[in-house]
Amino acid sequence: MSWRLVVADDDATLRRLLCLLLERDGRFEVAAEAGDGQQALDQVAATDADLLLLDLAMPHMDGLEVLTRLDRQARPRVVVLTGFAEERLCQQVLDLGAHACLQKGSDFAALLDRLAEVAAA
Structure with a gap:
């Protein structure tokens, strides 16, 4: 089983890297990408994504x-x-309904595992 997600980050290079890592992992399918907040909302509405990986x-x-x-x-x-x-x-985003808050620069393997944990919960 793979989880579908939207990747939203204004840094196009990082966004592309994240998408490649997610697709290569095998547990995830990138349903859409977004470079700003409005695009993120639009892509979430247009896809049946299980997850949103969101930059602030x-x-x-x-x-x-x-x-x-x-x-x-x-x-x-x-x-x-x-x-x-x-x-x-991070506490504010959790209060607003996010399921996890991670720092950029975190280990990619840990990020992928955390995404899988959140998706499976």
């Missing part, structure tokens, strides 16, 4: 706004991947 600092609409606008009933499970190391910020 994006143009047009940041990840916090995306979390507040996602329909809580039909939303995919959300894992936030951020460059900000503030514990308070």
Whole structure:
């Protein structure tokens, strides 16, 4: 079984790398990519994704706004991947409905395992 996900990050190079790693892992299928918050919302609505891998600092609409606008009933499970190391910020995204908050630069194997844990929960 593979989990479908939307990868949302404004850094196109990192987004592409994440997509390659996810596809290569075998447990995931990238349903769509998004370079900003509005695109993330649009792609979540257009796909039947199980997961949303969401950056916080994006143009047009940041990840916090995306979390507040996602329909809580039909939303995919959300894992936030951020460059900000503030514990308070991670608590805020969890309070807004994210299932996990990870730091950019984390070990990719650990990221993939955490995504699988969140998807399977």
